[in-house]
Amino acid sequence: MTELPGFERPNKTIELNTEEEDRPKKKSSKKGGGFQCMNLSYNVLKGITKRGYKQPTPIQRKTIPLIMEGRDVVAMARTGSGKTAAFLIPMFEKLKMRSAKAGARALILSPTRELALQTLRFIKELGRFVGLKASVILGGDSMDEQFSAIHGNPDIIVATPGRFLHICVEMDLKLSSIDYVVFDEADRLFEMGLGEQLTEIVGRLPDTRQTVLFSATLPKVLVEFAKAGLTDPILIRLDVESKLPTELQCWYFTVRPEEKLAALLVLLKSHIDKKQQTVVFAATKHHVEYLHAVLDHMGISNTYIYSNLDPSARKIHAAKFSTGKVKVLIVTDVAARGIDIPQLDNVINYNFPAKSKLFVHRVGRCARAGRSGVAYSLVAPDEYAFLLDLHLFLGRPLSIATPTNRNGEVGRIPQSLIEEQLASLITLHDTHSDLVHLRKGSENGYLQYLKSRPGASSDSNRRIKEMPFSNCSVHPLLKSLGEKSEDIRENILDQMKNYRPHGTIFEICGKNKSQEYQIMKQKRSFHKEKIQSHHQLVKQKQEEIETFSNLTERKCSLPSSDTADIDSTFLEVVMPKKRRMESIYKKNKRQKVKDENYIPYAPSDQHTEEGYAVNNFQKEASKAQLDLVGDSEEGLRMNRHVKMWDRKKKKMVAVPDARIGKIRTESGAWIPATYKSNRYAEWKEKTKIDQEEMDDNDEEEAQSKPDTPRGKAHTHWARHNEKMKQKQRKTELKSKDQILKARLIAEKKQQRQKKGKKGKGKRVKKY
Structure with missing residues (x-):
């Protein structure tokens, strides 16, 4: 029995040695693993080389051959590993030529508008020699333009799920011509609560489609979706060994909450090169507006992006930063995933993220595609536990700079630099009253943010009491910025603390x-x-x-709890070899040998799973409770929502059904009734698109319809009448030559009439 190329027998795990791929290979007589060996067409290869790609990344090397063979694939890799090109290159090879009448043949769904626009830009750059037409469907843009874009029969549609479903419902699209579907950043799509829209879109797609799903993590929701929507999928998992790129350096600074802004100014003014591009991540939009105003007054050119910003303004601000006109971009987590800024050098976490996975995606914006980058994090005392959670998730040691350990990742900023910036901030707030209002708004917004922020693990909360954060010394990066008196002062303080x-x-x-x-x-x-x-x-x-x-000592391995789900869902699993991980932990091998009957209290991958988890059953179950009478403001408000007062009946009645105002689609999903707003019918009536299509169809039918013997003219007058009918059928639009000819005939006619009038006037009467 012969096996397919690139595959083994079902229900087996294919192990691939990514360690050997990372090492520089010696020259040999055999063919290399470049794009030339993937049986790509000339136009696709030309676009790849013009884009500057020379060698495929590990995720591209594994996924492109499998997708080109028509298999459904779920691929996982860290951010910046080339996932976009991994699904675009086989898409170009599958579609190849432009088809104006077949309709859209490929659909790419992205979680955010920035990621969708970035994907469209990649399509234009990589596929400029293929000649395919691509359109983008985004929320916030004009629906009339999107209706006309769909009527233009693009080959590729890049869309966000909410607006695309709205267009589908309005236009009653069946999507029967789509052969290739991509879910980009699929875990983010489900985290944003778009599962209902995705289910409805999948219900409209044909069963014969090929589905490709790219994600940075693999939550249980995604496994269930792959089981329902994909046929015999293959899981490619190359994220097991390293969650952060090796080229990325992470530094942490312990600061007090009231000194965070001063610490940010120290980094931007004194440490980071002004020519480098920096992204600052804040907790809320109020922080973004406040930081933007302060940096403007300080003379630091910057721009900002957050979710409630107008789409056109977001586009303009992102273009300012990507073109290099502005070197600092202040954002919330709306831009934390999928956005590719090629020249990004630094990331600053003004507010430390509560989820380890969110930290990985934030700092993953830099150090992409082999470039180096630095991630700075300002950590307040209430965020120490999240820092420990992060290092438990990453499986890395956390070293704190102390008087005995001078080379650590965690340190503090010299107090002289902090005080200098604090003095300038106090004078700035005294002279500008608008900054005081913005600061108050950011403080209130942070209090609301703390209510929704998930708590750290109890293990980390216990450990921070034992960690020497209070005895932290100046960070090794900033020792050169401090004065000599600062070192003497620090030594005296350390001696006093340790005495x-x-x-x-x-x-x-x-x-x-x-x-x-x-x-x-x-x-x-x-x-x-x-x-x-x-x-x-x-x-x-x-x-x-x-x-x-x-x-x-804890070893990060594949999830043991989800092994049954993964085996039942995926036909094959592609993973890196475990040889590299075993070599790392070879020293502790004897200590880890335990009795085979011993059952530990917690699994070995507990912290990795907590970092990947989207819906943790234990946390959700602990929140579940039954309150007969609310003892808090929120509880009383919830009880008021359960029942409401009916004025006509003069009694308390139950709340109306949540499905009111929703419609049930053909797939059985309930979606808001506002999706059907009759705007498409109004647009068709305004543009007369139906009449144009009917005229085009009539002309095509008339051209394709053969002449019947019954309609042929045999006599002179029959042929004359047929010519007259054809003249009457002629369209009002005339060519340039016809217009000139008609003008010449009219001029000659006028000249003849003038001559006739003059001849009549000269006649002499005869008597």
């Missing part, structure tokens, strides 16, 4: 013959062994905390 007297106040201040002195000496000699053991325990704990060795 421990050898005796109590009774022993030091009291006389040798006093009663207090004698009692303390007897007590110390009685508990001598306990005191020594306590000092040894404290020293041992301090060493463990500084190296954070207890966190690095």
Whole structure:
């Protein structure tokens, strides 16, 4: 039995050695693994080389051959690994030529408008020699233009799910011509609550389509969707080993909440090069507006993007930053995923993210496609636990810069630099009253943000009490910025903090013959062994905390809880080899050998799964409760919503059904009734598109219809009448030559009439 190329027998895990791919290969007589060996057509290869791609990335090398063979694929890889080109190149090869009458043949769904516009730009750059037509359907744009774009029969549609479903319902699109569907950043689509729209769109697609699903994580919702919507899918999982690129450096600065803005100004003014591009992530839109106003007054050119901003304004601000006119971009998490800024050098987390997965996607904006990048994070005391959660999720050690450990990732900013910026901020707020109102709005917005922010794990909350954050010294990156007096001051403060007297106040201040002195000496000699053991325990704990060795012992592996779901859903799973991970943890191999009957309290991949989780059952179940009478403002408000007062009946009645105002589609999903607003019918009536299509169809039928013997003219007058009818059928639009000819005939006719009038006037009467 012969196997398909690139596949093995079903229900087997294909292991691929990504370690060998990362190493530079020696020249050999065999063919390389470039794009030339993928059986691509000339026009597609030409677009790839013009774009500047030389060698495919690991995710491209694994997915492109499988997609070209027509298989449904679910691909997972870290951000910046080339996922966009991985689904565009086989799409070009599948569609190849422009088809004006077949309708849209490929559909790409993106979570945000920025990611959709970026995908459209990639299509134009990679596929400029293929000649395919692409259109974009986004929320906030004119629906009339989108109706005309759909009537133009594009080959590729790039859309956001909400607006595309609106267009489908308005135009009653069947989407029967689509052969290739891509769900880009699929986990983000479900996190945004677009599962209902996606189900309805999938119900309109033909069963013979090829579906490709790209994601950075694999939550359970996504596995269930793949089981329902894909046929024999293959899972390509190359994200197991490293969640962050090796070229990315992460630095953390401990600051007090009131000094965060001053710390941001220190980084932007003193440390980061002004020629480099930087993205600053804030918690709410109120923070974004406040930071934008402060940086403007400080003379730092910047722009901003958040969700409630007008779409055209978002487009303009993003273009300012991408073209290099502005070097600082302040954003919320709306731009945290999928946006590709090629020249981005730095990312600053003004507010540390509560979810580890969100941190990965934030800092993944830089250090893409082999470039180096730096991620700076300002961590307040209430965010220390999230920092520990992040390193548990990444499986990395967390080293804090202390007087004994000078080279650490976590440190503080020199106090002299902080005070200098704080003084300038105080004078700035005294002279500009608008900044005071913006600051108050950001503080109120942060209080609301804290209500919705998920809590850190209990393990991390317990550990931060043992971590030496209070004893943190100046960060190694910023030691060159501080003055010499700052180093002397720091050494004195460290000595004061670490000083421990050898005796109590009774022993030091009291006389040798006093009663207090004698009692303390007897007590110390009685508990001598306990005191020594306590000092040894404290020293041992301090060493463990500084190296954070207890966190690095945990090995991040594939999820054990979801193995059954993955095996039942995916026909084959493509993963990296485990040889590299085993070599990393080879030293601790003997310590990890346990009794085969031993069942641990927590799985080995507990922290990785918590980082990937979207809906955690334990957390959701702990929130579930039954309140007969609400004891808080929110609870009372919820009880009022459960029942409402009917004025006519003069009694409390139940709340109306949630399905009121919704319509049920052919697939069985309930969607808002506002999707059908009759705008498409109004647009057709305004543009007369139906009449034009009918005229075109009549002309095509007349051209294709053969002449029947019954309609042929045999006599002279029959042929004359047929010519007259044809003249009457002629369209009002005339060519340039016809217009000139008609003018010449009219002029000659006028000249003849003038000559006739003159001849009549010259006649002489005869008597």
